[in-house]
Amino acid sequence: MRTCEWKHSSQFFIVYINNLSDQMYLNIRSSLNACVGYVGWIDCYAPSFLKTYLSFNLCNSFLKAKKTIIQGHEDDRDNGEDVNMVGYPFEEHGYTCKSLQSMYNDLFLHYKIERGVYPGFESDMTFSLNAVSSSIVPLDECEVLVEEAKLKYLQEQKEGSMKKSGLLPLTREEVQVKIRQRLASNYIFNMVYVPEHETMKFNTILNFNPEGIEWPVKLMVALEYEPSIKRVRLITMF
16 A cells, blocks of 8 residues: 545545456556556455445446446437447447436446445345345345255265354254344345246355454355245255
């Protein structure tokens, strides 16, 4: 980090980047070090006040899908019209600009930085659950079921991640409590409805903080959603 005298937040331009390999991270840092305006970087791997603050304040300008730039335009403009509302010279660099009404772009195509579900901002979770179910029961009102056979499978087949997260020696009831405590700590994704089995399921990322580990351990969890009985059932965790 370079020394910088803070005077106003408008001094800083923050970019959030994820899914980087170690080499990509090093390449970006080494390239930015040559830039006079570069101040430094912040690791947002773990949940923190700053990461939550950024999730509420960083804006989404556009989505890049290979050589296509997708962004929002005015809601009273037809979706058949493509407009470069951001104004960056994308076309000069070989990109094609596409746009759609902001009410759809904002709801379906905006990336959201991971954060917990806070009072007044439950709509994200509600819209996600509504994608697979017309009956919405908030996850914090659902019990968590971890079957004995499932726990045994995870202890034997996913021993590494279970041990690293501190879950390996816990009983079924203790694992259920650990999962339930964290259900509202992140977004849900990959919502799926399987009509032939009338099954609804989703994935989420849970953070665990076992003793002796500097950084939280993140586990991807798949859960079956059963709103009629206010329950979620563990499918897998790794």
